[in-house]
Amino acid sequence: MATIDIETEAGQREALERMLLIREFDGAAGQRFADGEIPGFVHLYIGEEAVGVGACAALEPDDYITSTHRGHGHCIAKGLDPKRMMAELYGKREGYCNGKGGSMHIADVDAGMLGANGIVGAGPPLATGAALTASMGDGDRVVLAFFGDGAVAQGQVHEAINLAATWSLPAVFLVENNQFGEGTPVEKQHNLEDLSETAEAYDIPGFTVDGMDITAVYEAVGEARERAADGDGPTLIEANTYRFRGHFEGDQEPYRDDEEVDRWRDRGPIETFEQRLLDAGVLTEDEIEEIHEEARAEIEAAIEFVDEATDPDPSEAYEDMYAVAVPELQEFAGGSARTDGGVDGGERQ
């Protein structure tokens, strides 16, 4: 059974909750980054919520996903805890990666989230590998790879899809076409009308769907998941969406104008979904406002959680490298790169 049954009214409400949680999370992350509280870069998912939530809703809880550097939305869609995510953005010990990953690398393998990824196009080969494990084990676990339109230009993506297609692995490849590869529009990166046309090269099904419509994404991924679980191999889905924010926060966005952004905002995935739920009588204005407030409150709680969170001790920089204790590293963890005395080899191995 899918994680969220979007056919039901309860499922639709839950899907809206997830989308709003993503928007509130990323809104807060953007603000906190602008305030100078969050180090590094953050890449926000605002505008693309229907893709992540629609896709993950159609997966089973045990399924795996791989993600991109724009991964906050995928994490929340997969059910990760915004508190520990926010702590990771702040580099705190309580974060998902103990502060070693940050925004671009949030992962929770036990929850089926194989990592946001700072390398464009690196996720699909990992997904193929996870699907390989699934194909050799029991059960019908499926792996979905999220990747961007920019990644479709990368060789390793095609190698991964070719492997999965050749071996009929239980994988779903989902291109989030947010219209830009970093600062370059998609039409300057590809000679294709629809990126899903690449599926023809592997003789696998390929579809382009409206990525601003959560139902369209949900249905396409649901069918692809079923095909994968039945042993019929991978599917390539392109979801057309739009990045409302810059490539990274602070991006001056010289590559687009306000008119284009406004045009896409009019089709905002949350706004249109809310209108549909109102029109269908699934939710009232008050109920929708209530869901907004709940999402805000949950993200407020995440920020409060971070306020109480702790910085890692510097010695933790030497932890988590290897499963075995490597003598070279133990020495650094002890606070010195050199042994005392030297000649006897002492603590060194």
Place this chain on the structure above:
Amino acid sequence: MSTESDTGGEVANTETMTVREAIREAMREELDRDEDVFLMGEDVGVFGGVFDVSGDLYEEFGEERVRDTPISEAGFMGAGVGAAATGSRPIVEIMFADFLGVSMEQVMNQMAKMRYMFGGKTEMPVTVRTTEGGGMGAASQHSGTVHTWIAHFPGLLAVTPGTPAAAKGLLKSAIRSNDPVFFFENKMIYERSGEVPTDPDFTLPLGEASVEREGEDVTVVATQRLVGESLDVADDLDGDVSVEVIDLRSLYPLDTDTLVESVEKTGRLVVADESPLSYGTHAEVLTRVLENGFFSLDAPPERVGVPDTHVPFSPPLEQEVLPGGEDVRAAIERLV
């Protein structure tokens, strides 16, 4: 041929086998022992491996566990990483180490960093087997020795066996390890034979060097093909110079203690490794000894390796750049 040999007071069953057979036997035993282990790479299955290392493992274990891949190093290296992160124990074969270049994104940014970046919450039990070295007239793109890249990169372990026993024991440890281990096979030693323990639980720890021959005057720290060639030189010089030969076995972790203890005894050091001389294995071995045993050295150390060139095609050119026993002998003679 099976024999019983005395190994430090314990009697162990051994068999004479080549490095190739030792590697194949290690894979066979581990495929047999653990159903999560599988092998994949170009032509490892039906073909049996381009150097016949996997032999009949395909017939024995089937196409799912001895898996032929398309020619796509980035794709199947990445698949190995994803499989390892989700509970499998892949052995990924890269036909020639030069081709590692094609897959390095997955090696450097995924395999090496995942465990660390995830705060230790995943394991990465991948073994990467690959062939290194010149001597076959295969020219620069099929003769490289690149283990220094891997040993230099945090998050990876790198081993370079010089004997059949080391090959078997280290490969079994690599497959059982929860860390990514690169296993570098010098293609010119596949035919080298020696005694190998037959106990399926025989393993050798990663990170321990082996004193293959004791001596008093000079320490030769060697890897791969140069272990055997250094032992031959030591035999030749026996009576004139007493040479201690160490098979380094593991580049990372590096067994500093064994190196320093040896140099404390001999006072002289030659490092022999078939890789480019600058910024590499030689430099690291020397640094470890200098940091921990500087005052034990009676003479400046010597390096034997590839001058900073690629390996050329023409046999006389190839022989010019590849280090061998004569280079080790010359280095020893400069020291004593």
